[in-house]
Amino acid sequence: MGEPLIRTKTGVILLAVFVLGGSFLFTLYGAVHAKKIKTSFHDISISKQADDLKEMKVVLIADLHLGYSVGSKDMQKMVDRINKQDPDLVVLAGDIFDNEYEALDDPKHLSETLHQIQSKYGTYAVYGNHDVKETLVAGFSIGASKKALRDPRMDEFMEKAGITVLEDESELIDQKFYLVGRLDGEKNGRGTSKRKSIEELTADLDQTKPLFVMNHEPDELKEYDKAGVDVLFSGHTHAGQFFPLTIVQPFAWKNYWGVRQIGDMYSIVTSGVGVYGPNIRVGTDSEIMVVTVHFE
Template sequence: MVVVFALVALLVLAVLVTANWYVWRRLFRDTTRGPGAARRAGAVLIAGGWALAVGALVAERSGAPFPLQRALAWPGFLWLALSVYLLLALLAGEAVRPLLRWFLARRDAARADGARPAAPAPAERVPAATAPPAAPAPEPPPASGEAPPRPAAGPTRRLFVSRVVGGAAAAAAVGTVGHGTYGVLRGPRVKRVTVPLAKLPRAAHGFRIAVVSDIHLGPVLGRGFAQKVVDTVNSTQADLIAVVGDLVDGSVKDLGPAAAPLAQLSARHGAFFVTGNHEYFSGAEQWVEEVRRLGLRPLENARTELPHFDLAGVNDVAGEDEGQGPDYARALGDRDRSRACVLLAHQPVQIHDAVRHGVDLQLSGHTHGGQLWPGNLLAGAANPTVAGLERYGDTQLYVSRGAGAWGPPTRVGAPSDITVIELASRQA
């Protein structure tokens, strides 16, 4: 097992080194005439960016002093996002390079054809009495040791192409990351989805659940972001609020003040909480007590009977290592199956247990919708549903893309959301 882990680690390291060498080559070596300050600065920039990124990840996981986490998080995590899109943009530029070189070659050939002198006209006879004009005096030769003047040399065609493609790739990467970061910091937008449930009585038709997942309060997203989320949730005037995990990335000591606005969450039937995998990296028991103090009701493998349906919640699968994993029998085993049941479970992979226990609707998060395209492809390989509503037998699964972001405070192709689920009765 140790050997396999070491081989995988070496493979990952080799891929990272190769990718960064490629980025340095295309952005700095190929766009300069020779060794110099620009190439050295490029090497320092790339190596320094990765040092900050690794430092940010290690500081967060090791529980380093929170000011240090914050100092490393912004530049380190943004570099992670920027390096992804620099690599993708430069790879896309490989398809443009031959086309641009072909275009420039055709243009230069056309200019050369237009600059060729025309064939001389036949000489005219000059009357003998008419003397030809005197030829201009030749210019004096240059002084001894002085080189004749030369036209200024422009960049070669290959250098010009490298500069155009490298500049365009850098601009595209910076623009993509900037736009994606603005989208996260602006706060999530409200998404509305209607979900019909066969067992839901007519009296509960139109019942609204505000689903909030993956807020990820931490060294980057703090109290101000939490307040935006709370204000957005309260503006929906939902009947019930469901916070389905990954609320925080850090301890109660460091992030308690950032989470304080959650006490303002307001809904007619209250606000409920289940753990996500990141709570188990951050002290799940302490956070369960903290959200309870803030007025949310944790559902730790538990169920509550609302007037017209059951609401249940199970712990995240990451809690299994601490003996606090999901317990479906405890949460769902003795319920009346003639009543509709809505289950809060952080990860979409928990849907298969929900199906076996006759759940009507599972509400999840965890995937972030991929967060950074093409991360949705990786998320799709690890989860049955990446985002949106799908049916599994008699059970429906809704997966939110989440309100915040983990790592880079950036989303590309997966905008953040708070979803209002409106339950619909087939009897209405």
């Protein structure tokens, strides 16, 4: 009886070819798929009135990770998809940059491209844990610190792009609804780990009006519900981005992707537009989220 193939030199070579070939195809597919942006649609209803509005179309984007992997062409595709929806409001839930501002392929062109986003009430954003100065190695930040600072050029970029950044701030938009933006709980770019609680941020707001919050990470969901928040817009998770993280994320977050109701509050999490780490997506999609909010 002959020796099993797997124990022979030929068997080992065939196995190596199979593994390497499979890895190559996995990576190639993931790299191509990561550049394709889809549009997902969701409807929610909240029991509040927003003056004369019956409904409002909100486009949620997050995790652009502008830098080595994501550049001007990707942003033009994203902006075109957003404008096609004719949104009332656009919210950008953090990780606009991928740590190193120098990695932007063309900052001026990028800011001009983002300035093309059109909506009735404007584009608002919060920063995320990658919107600070840190060194990247193989796409991952090293020397991570809660006291990491933000590159001041990031603020200048956002202003030129016509995007209003809310940092532990609230804004009453057109006297119809509130939009609150939180500092990131992991790295807020201010050299400190402190930020206001959601209770502090909402204490003086008129709770009869719809209350929307942007926070990069979809955490503390019960606290948002207790504070009277109607909708929490988040990103951060990338829905796992690629296997095996796609299996881990549902256990790490109460809402790792999509729409989930927590009490009277909706948590809405996008898988994001860009990528972190390896420039691949497998089992997830780069997306913009279109959320139609009905007021009842």
